Amino acid sequence: MSLRLTQYPFLDYAAKYWGAEIVHIESTEILPKLEYLISNTAALEAANQAWSLKSNRYTHWSQDFPRHVPALVLISAFDVPDTLRYMVSKGHAVDDRGSDEETALIRSAAFGHAKNVQVLLELGAEVDARDHMDETALQRAARCGYEDVINALLSKGADVNLKASGDWTALMSAVSSVNIDAVKILVKAGADFKAETVWGDSALSIATRNGLEAIANFLSDQGAVLPKGPAGRRASIIASRKGLHQLVRKLTANYDTVADRPLQRQSSRLMEGLNVIQEEEIAASGIKRLEVSGADSRADDFLDALEETNYSIGFSKRYEVTEKLGRGHFAEVFLCSNRVTGVRHAVKVCTNVENDAGKRKGIILEFKALQALQKNSHPNILRIVDLFADYSLKTIYMVLELAPHGELFNYIVAKQFLPEEQTRKIFLQLLSALDFLHDLGWVHRDIKPENILLLEEETPTIKIADFGLAKNIGTDTEALGLTTTLCGTPSYVAPEVLAESRERKYGFSVDIWSCGVVMYICLCGFPPFSDEMYSKDFPYTLSQQIKEGRFDYPSPYWDKVGDPALDLIDNMLVVNFRKRFTAKQCLEHPWMREVTPRILAEPIRSASPEPM
Numbered sequence: 260m261s262l263r264l265t266q267y268p269f270l271d272y273a274a275k276y277w278g279a280e281i282v283h284i285e286s287t288e289i290l291p292k293l294e295y296l297i298s299n300t301a302a303l304e305a306a307n308q309a310w311s312l313k314s315n316r317y318t319h320w321s322q323d324f325p326r327h328v329p330a331l332v333l334i335s336a337f338d339v340p341d342t343l344r345y346m347v348s349k350g351h352a353v354d355d356r357g358s359d360e361e362t363a364l365i366r367s368a369a370f371g372h373a374k375n376v377q378v379l380l381e382l383g384a385e386v387d388a389r390d391h392m393d394e395t396a397l398q399r400a401a402r403c404g405y406e407d408v409i410n411a412l413l414s415k416g417a418d419v420n421l422k423a424s425g426d427w428t429a430l431m432s433a434v435s436s437v438n439i440d441a442v443k444i445l446v447k448a449g450a451d452f453k454a455e456t457v458w459g460d461s462a463l464s465i466a467t468r469n470g471l472e473a474i475a476n477f478l479s480d481q482g483a484v485l486p487k488g489p490a491g492r493r494a495s496i497i498a499s500r501k502g503l504h505q506l507v508r509k510l511t512a513n514y515d516t517v518a519d520r521p522l523q524r525q526s527s528r529l530m531e532g533l534n535v536i537q538e539e540e541i542a543a544s545g546i547k548r549l550e551v552s553g554a555d556s557r558a559d560d561f562l563d564a565l566e567e568t569n570y571s572i573g574f575s576k577r578y579e580v581t582e583k584l585g586r587g588h589f590a591e592v593f594l595c596s597n598r599v600t601g602v603r604h605a606v607k608v609c610t611n612v613e614n615d616a617g618k619r620k621g622i623i624l625e626f627k628a629l630q631a632l633q634k635n636s637h638p639n640i641l642r643i644v645d646l647f648a649d650y651s652l653k654t655i656y657m658v659l660e661l662a663p664h665g666e667l668f669n670y671i672v673a674k675q676f677l678p679e680e681q682t683r684k685i686f687l688q689l690l691s692a693l694d695f696l697h698d699l700g701w702v703h704r705d706i707k708p709e710n711i712l713l714l715e716e717e718t719p720t721i722k723i724a725d726f727g728l729a730k731n732i733g734t735d736t737e738a739l740g741l742t743t744t745l746c747g748t749p750s751y752v753a754p755e756v757l758a759e760s761r762e763r764k765y766g767f768s769v770d771i772w773s774c775g776v777v778m779y780i781c782l783c784g785f786p787p788f789s790d791e792m793y794s795k796d797f798p799y800t801l802s803q804q805i806k807e808g809r810f811d812y813p814s815p816y817w818d819k820v821g822d823p824a825l826d827l828i829d830n831m832l833v834v835n836f837r838k839r840f841t842a843k844q845c846l847e848h849p850w851m852r853e854v855t856p857r858i859l860a861e862p863i864r865s866a867s868p869e870p871m
Contacts, residue, residue, distance in 0.1 A: 290345060297330040307333060307357075328357035335363035336370055340378040353384045360391040368396035373407035376400075380415045393423040401429040401445065404438025409445065419448045428454050430462045439474050452483040459490035467510065468494040470501045476509070484809055485510050487829040489822055492812060508796040512804075514813040517785045517792060522672050524709060525748045568626055574647035574656040580606065584665070589621035589727055595658070604644055607657040614653070621727040622655050628701065628726040629659075635699060639692035641712065641724040662712030662722050667777075670716065671708055676784035679824055681719060685711070686778060687851060688721050693774065694842035696723075697767040704728040706773035707751045708780060732766055750786050751776045754806045754834050768836040771845065775831030782824060783816045787832065808834040823850035 296302055304326075311324030331351045334342060343363065347353050356362050364384040367375035376396070380386060387395050397417040400408035413419065422428055430450040433441040442462075446452060455461050463483040466475040475498075485491035499507050571577075578595040585592045590609035596602065609622045629643035636642070647656040664670070667685070671677065677685075689711065696703060703710075703726065710725040753772035755765040779787045787810035790801040799809055810832065812825055827848045833839040845851065 290342065293330075293334070293342065293346075294349075303330060303333070325357045325359035325361070328359070328361070329355040329363075331355060331363045332357065332361055332366055335367045335372070335375055335379070338370075338372045338375060340372075340374040343375060344378050344382065347382050353379060353382045354388060356388075356390075358391075360389065362388045362390075362396075364388060365390055365394070365396045365399055368405070368408050368412065369399040369403070371400070371403060371405040371408055373405070373411055376408050376411045380411065386412060386415045386417045387421060389421075389423075393421075395421055395423070395429075397421075398423055398427070398429045398432050401432035401441055402436055404433060404436030404441040406438070406441055406444060409433075409441055413444070413448050419445055419450045420454065422454070425458070426454070426456045428462070430454070431456070431460070431465055434462045434466045434471065434474055434478075435469075437471060437474075439477060442474055442477065446478075446481055452478050452481060455486055455490075459486050459488040460494075461486050461490070463510070464490050464494035467498045467503075467506065470498065470503060472503055472506050475506055479510055482807065484807060485811075487808070487810070487832065488826060492825075495811075496814075505796075511811045511813065512792045512797050512799075512809065513794065514785065514792065514811070514816065517789045518783070518813070518816055520785075522668065522708075522780065522784060522786070524668060525707070525750055568623060568630075568646055570646045570648045570655075572647060572649070574606075574649065574658075577647075578604070578606065578656075578658065580608075587725060587727075589625075590655075590657070594661070603661050603663075605659045605661045607659065609655045609657070610653065612653055612655050622657060625725065625727040625729070626657055628729040628731075631731070632696075632699070632701070632726075635695075637692050637695040639688040639720075639722055640695070641722040659724075660722070662714050662724070664713035664716050664719075666709050667711040667713060667721065667781075668708035670713055670719075671781060671784060677781045679782065679820065682778060682781040682824075683851065683853070685719060685721055685781065686774070687846070689723065689774060689777075690842045690845045690851070692723050693770050694846065696729075697770070697842055698734065700731045700734040702730055702732055702767050703770050703773075704730065705748060705751075706770050706777060707748050708777055711777070748773075749801060750788055752805065753836065754808070755836050757802055757806055765836065767841070768839045771831050771839055771842065772836075774845070775828050778824075778828055778831070779810075782820050783812075785816075787811075806834070808832060821850075823848075823853070826850065 296306070307328045308324045329351065331343065331346050331353070332355070334346065354362050354364075362384065364376060364379045364386070365388060367379060387397075389395055395417065397409065397412045397419065398421070400412065419429055428450065430442065430445045430452060431454075433445050450462075452462050461483065463475060463478045464486050465471075466478060467485065485494060495507050495511055498510075577598060579598055580593045580595045582594045583591060584594055584605060587607065590607040593606050593608060595604050595606045597604070607622065612622070626643065626646050629641070632640055633643060641662065642660040644658040644660065647658070648654070649656070689706075693703070693706075703723065705725060705728045706723070710723065712722045712724050714720040714722060751773040753765065753769040756763065756769055758764075776787060788801055788804040792804070793800060799807070804810065812820070817825070827840075827845065827850045830840040830848070831845065840848070
């Protein structure tokens with residue numbers, strides 16, 4: 260056959276131009292001859308074979324063609340709407356297909372024959388029929404930027420967001436066609452510009468990587484962001500190499516301002532306290548600062564609030580307070596030692612609690628949470644020792660296990676950033692503790708470096724602290740949404756917490772988002788979201804950055820960090836909490852499993868040992 264093809268180049272001609280002149284012949288003249296061709300199965304298959312010839316031939320070229328392709332599909336490659344109408348009237352099935360699953364509508368769309376498409380749709384062709392690669396007529400038309408065909412298909416209800424092989428979408432095909440008008444048509448029709456392929460590309464990353472500045476700018480203006488995985492990073496790097504610096508500045512945040520200054524401490528906020536990023540919502544709500552309202556937060560008097568806590572009296576008789584260790588949301592923290600045993604502890608001292616319902620509620624809720632967790636202890640959760648109250652001084656004392664090396668926050672500031680190995684050890688413990696909490700129905704709601712304490716620096720060994728915002732929402736998988744309070748710490752809070760009050764529903768996944776922020780900070784020394792990055796080129800407030808998941812891994816700060824670590828962060832900082840990793844999934848991630856988690860099996864030596 261190869262020899263025959265060489266000797267008879269008309270086969271080449273047939274492959275390239277078969278039927279090309281059909282559009283110039285009157286239908287009355289061509290129809291009888293067409294019927295004769297269709298009636299001859301061998302001739303029809305030969306025509307199909309010639310049509311399918313590839314320019315790069317190989318030994319078995321004569322076998323490389325789809326089988327049993329219907330005549331209607333063959334003819335639809337040409338702009339002959341009247342002929343198609345005639346053939347359907349003669350009994351040819353409008354959605355008939357061969358072994359490649361291609362219908363007449365799909366082939367017509369692939370060649371940009373808008374009139375064919377309109378006729379076939381009028382005759383009842385399935386608008387979203389798929390071929391063997393799961394491509395639809397809309398995706399074929401978008402691939403070549405055929406605007407008329409795209410409009411015709413959309414007018415008949417074509418699904419703009421169906422995915423072909425590899426999760427490729429019509430919008431991605433339109434971007435590849437370099438036709439911005441086709442892109443605009445699909446976006447207007449509701450195309451999901453956030454959709455990603457199985458390898459992590461989006462319409463925006465495809466446009467950026469290929470230097471399609473106008474299309475990339477348009478998609479960005481519609482709210483599209485670069486994917487967080489390697490595909491997004493690769494796109495921005497390639498665009499920079501092509502000299503598209505203005506586009507890259509628009510698509511990526513400038514972290515230089517944030518990276519050049521020490522990590523900033525932030526306080527936790529309850530309800531209206533998040534007004535740093537939601538001033539308008541709080542103003543509209545009429546809630547006063549530090550006011551606690553509702554059935555769960557009424558301002559009980561001092562003794563009533565302590566009634567269920569089984570508190571003790573005589574703190575100063577049992578403990579001696581020495582140096583100040585720090586200050587939390589509700590209280591100051593001091594070092595203290597047992598006057599009898601000499602064992603050192605930390606004590607949270609909350610003063611003026613009679614007049615401040617917020618303080619009183621916060622420290623008592625924290626005590627109750629830690630007390631409940633004592634029944635099923637975890638080595639990486641700070642242990643509660645005792646609770647004291649002094650009515651005359653209007654003061655509550657909460658005695659806690661001592662973490663002698665202080666906050667992870669200070670450790671990061673001192674080191675500037677942590678290597679992957681140290682970060683991995685910290686997160687094996689942190690995520691193990693969160694997995695434990697979530698299994699018991701508890702959500703912490705304020706994971707941040709200030710609330711992660713160090714028992715040892717070398718290993719390092721950590722404890723989760725500050726349960727003032729913790730809440731038990733139950734273990735039912737349907738429990739998501741049982742908590743709706745606007746609370747947390749601005750830079751660490753999850754997108755769903757920032758939703759409008761009527762739509763605000765969240766659960767365990769808020770802790771995973773906060774973990775993603777903390778892990779980001781550990782590895783580079785600065786946060787992924789910050790109001791300081793707001794600029795003309797990057798006009799997004801802190802709230803918008805969080806809600807839209809706008810963050811990057813800027814060079815050179817992240818050059819030393821491997822892709823597996825970034826992939827884990829990407830799966831924690833997912834805006835859609837239903838797609839966000841759970842604590843268990845994080846622990847099973849390849850980056851977490853690069854070393855045997857021996858640290859979880861090793862006993863932790865406490866600086867405040869429990870009494871025998």
